[in-house]
Amino acid sequence: MARKRRIHYTETDKAVMWDRWQKGDSLEKIAQLFDRSHGSVARILRQTGGIRPTKRVRSGRTLSLAEREEISRGVVSGRSLHSIAASLNRAPSTISREINRNGGRQQYRANVADQVAWDRAHRWVAETHIPGRRDLPGVTRDDLSHALYPGPRGLEERAVAALEAHPPDASFTASRAQDGRPWSDH
Numbered sequence: 001m002a003r004k005r006r007i008h009y010t011e012t013d014k015a016v017m018w019d020r021w022q023k024g025d026s027l028e029k030i031a032q033l034f035d036r037s038h039g040s041v042a043r044i045l046r047q048t049g050g051i052r053p054t055k056r057v058r059s060g061r062t063l064s065l066a067e068r069e070e071i072s073r074g075v076v077s078g079r080s081l082h083s084i085a086a087s088l089n090r091a092p093s094t095i096s097r098e099i100n101r102n103g104g105r106q107q108y109r110a111n112v113a114d115q116v117a118w119d120r121a122h123r124w125v126a127e128t129h130i131p132g133r134r135d136l137p138g139v140t141r142d143d144l145s146h147a148l149y150p151g152p153r154g155l156e157e158r159a160v161a162a163l164e165a166h167p168p169d170a171s172f173t174a175s176r177a178q179d180g181r182p183w184s185d186h
Contacts, residue, residue: 004035018045027045070088071108075099
């Protein structure tokens with residue numbers, strides 16, 4: 001049997017997977033839509049612990065692509081950081097960090113800087129701290145193959161689970177009710 005070449009699903013493909021999964025379709029049925037095995041679909045759904053990820057939205061405080069293009073035009077024309085910042089109504093330090101973080105005045109490109117910022121915001125890296133080692137890869141949220149907190153999540157769900165695991169002793173409950181002592185030991 002010939003092995004199929006790995007594909008990278010688009011955001012539209014992933015949205016179809018999540019819609020079908022929420023409607024109750026099986027992994028096999030969803031995978032047939034893409035002519036793939038169920039493991040391929042399971043990998044996508046498992047990346048966020050089986051919970052549909054929310055749509056990503058940029059913060060209002062981040063630089064927009066239009067602002068980055070204005071920075072790029074200012075850098076090319078040789079304007080000072082202060083004049084670029086004033087035209088964008090931003091702090092000069094914001095403009096300075098943006099330029100330095102993305103290759104400096106010689107290499108700054110607005111579209112590249114915008115994509116890098118979008119990718120950087122998506123990372124959620126939990127880095128391992130080992131003194132003297134800064135080259136270790138972190139573990140991203142996308143690398144998690146299961147939910148962080150398996151089991152009951154809400155207070156009521158935990159209470160029900162606890163009662164099912166350890167039912168109250170009937171003789172103890174009856175004796176407390178008969179002698180009139182309060183239930184709380186406060």
